[in-house]
Amino acid sequence: MKLKRLITGMLETNGYIVYDEHTLEALVIDPGDEPQIFIEYMEKNSLKVQGIVLTHYHYDHIGAVEDIKMKYNCPVYIHKKDAHGLHRPEINYSMGGFRKPVSIIPGRTLSHGDCVQAGSMILEVIHTPGHTPGSICLKVKDANIIFTGDTIFDDDLGRTDLEGGSTEEMRKSIVNKISKWSDDITIYPGHGDHATMAYVRKKNMEFLCML
Template sequence: MPTTSHSGKMPLEATVIPVTPLRQNCSLLYCVETMKGAIVDPGGDIPLILDSITKKQVTVEKILITHGHFDHCGGAAALSQILGCPIIGPHPDDQFWIDQIPENAQQYGFEGESFTPDQWLKDKDEITLGEERLLVRHCPGHTPGHVVFYNAASHLAIVGDVLFRNSIGRSDFAGGDHQALIQSITEKLWPMGRETVFIPGHGRPSTFGAERDHNPFVADSVLGLMP
């Protein structure tokens, strides 16, 4: 399956690798200066992920997880063993979702492994990728332990299933909270700037500005916010 890139000569670049039957956006993030990087949300299809790493010639040093749903991290344990790198994230409130990965993945006809991350994350943690840094924001609502990764220098965010182009994440799963999700979007994502490009967990990228203008769930006009 072809991959897509967010680039434009930014210091941090991302290649999106759709994986699993649910077409989850796994991302290869890397520092352009050092070509050191991370895989974010390896839900499955490990050969596709490894092929992208080889083609981009990135040295992957970390596996980052936005949240514990199987389509986002069902392949993390296997990939960690292959690459010999740690699993970082999500927030510990999602451990109960990670524990359910094998059963939940089986319901969709594919395999996934549970794991315990080498490092849990909390709000305002920072992760180093080569010469670049990712700010971690804890964004509950879709799941209680969901986190988002943001690189200010490249105006780029990896938001998992918090926000989508013209939609938002579901909040009807165990531990979900609609009001918390809206607050995560408006209080944690919007301050990253209208120009920030975000890669969602499924579907096409967008910008926070476009969603503030047009998203039927969280547009400023819908929520009564000042633009």
């Protein structure tokens, strides 16, 4: 599997293109803004886009979805509990005057344990509510890689004070799921740098203890 990070938008959101380097089948994770940057990379590498997978509905993760979807005629995936927010600009915060409201109906909604596949590459859905009700992390099968969206960063946790956020749900996600991830797993978050869980445990301890 190959992985490319593309940083776009005012909040410098990490979008990721992951693909099977043999078949060139690809998935796009959280294309936040500036669709041409994603499309350029995919065209340059002759990638066959199989779908767009969203870790949650916030505007800074979905701004380029519409254009990429139109270009490649591919489905959009989001957790079933975040589908309403993807559809409603007042929930995904794309209502502000300086940006275009985003309203998308996903092709398929996801639940915990579901898989999204492109070529030999399989992403497994881990439901980690807290930042939003349907926030998910995506584990690459047979690799120590997990995309975490805005649930957990290298040195911080995602906010729980936005629409649909819940500190109690975040606490449960950390205790029941994230804390079980082994030290050699590398997280690729929605903002900032990737990090091993060993690093996250050390740097994030005070935040984890607050929960």
